[in-house]
Amino acid sequence: MDLPSPRPNIQRLQTYKPNFGKSKIHNLIRLSANESALGASLNAVEALKIFSGDLNRYPPQVSDELTSAISKRYSLEKKKIILGNGSDELISILAQTFLNSNDEAIYTEFGFLQFPQAICIAGAKGVVANDTNYTANVDNILSKVNKNTKIIFLANPNNPTGTFLPKTEVMRLHSSIPSNILFVYDAAYSEYVVNNDYFDGSELVDTNENVIMLRTFSKLHGLASLRLGWGYASKKIIENLMKVRGPFSINSAAIMAGIAAIEDLEFQNKSIEHNLKWMSWLKTELQLLNLDFQPSITNFLLIKFPNNNRHNAQNAENFLASKGILVRGMKVYGLSDHLRVSIGNETENLRFIEELKIFLEN
Ligand SMILES: Cc1ncc(COP(=O)(O)O)c(C=O)c1O
DSSP: OOOOOOOHHHHHOOOOOOOOOOOOOSSOEEOSSOOOTTOSOHHHHHHHHTOOOOTTSOOOSSOHHHHHHHHHHHTOOGGGEEEESHHHHHHHHHHHHHOOTTOEEEEETTOOTHHHHHHHHHTOEEEEEOOBTTBOOHHHHHHTOOTTEEEEEEESSOTTTOOOOOHHHHHHHHHHSOTTSEEEEEOTTGGGOOOTTOOOSHHHHHHOTTEEEEEESSSTTOOGGGOOEEEEEOHHHHHHHHHHSOTTOSOHHHHHHHHHHHHOHHHHHHHHHHHHHHHHHHHHHHHHTTOEEOOOOSSEEEEEOOSSSTTSHHHHHHHHHHTTEEOEEOGGGTOTTEEEEEOOOHHHHHHHHHHHHHHHHO
């Protein structure tokens, strides 16, 4: 007898493959996953050291302490907060909760990869709206809306492009769609943004029932290993998501560390300053090397390589990997001429540019 076969849409799916390296080189420099350059808040590390939660006990289904800390830090309504095992889990359960097989969900051309993955796993139809200059385009998104559209996914700023839509454009998009479409606004990198024309979307949630803002502890707060994300949405959305979310998907250690991290404003401000300083430095260095890149407002840069000679993106990725430096190839996004590079600590950034120069000179 044959094994049971997975659903056809699962058979078509590719497994998500991060670039964490296969190299045996020690002290790998990992600039491939947009992680925090300065590690985590020492308060969070300390909280884990003294963590003495009963290991035999399940974690709370909803941590009042953590949702209170988030609500205080960002001045949001506590009852509208949902926690997830990373914001990835929330993206998945949004698709599972709302999409039927004949529904359509729109995502942008170079939008975050988890959106089409989640739509496909849910068994619905993903519809791509083309970008303009590597940036989401509101008119293109609106042109894809029809009676079958159930969700619009938008990461703002977007990964892997680093580009963003100003608040006015996001508001125009939201006000142009019917209220029976769910607007998923993923603001994973919002804490790094200093531009005045950007907004994190929370005020849209406060005034509309069809919006969810997604956030994460994996970037600025440096807790990627603990898998902790959160969403902010109307009570109706949260109630339904809670039926689908794993009942205990946020573990007790993540809760402890999350509370300590979100209260550590000093670490957050230091990380933002570090990011601004090194982003500006990296952009200057890349310009000196005649490499083109997108004007990122995040903690990573999408860099374009020539495609007609040996200094192409694939060779650059391989060369850097041979030197113990991991960056993210972009073939999976259809951007094979590009590499995405996160801002690292001082030593990592200097080493990256040093090796990139050697690659381009040879
Ligand atoms: C736009 C965007 N959303 C969500 C995530 C997932 O974050 P988490 O670690 O909370 O699952 C990422 C991670 O790279 C991201 O880039």
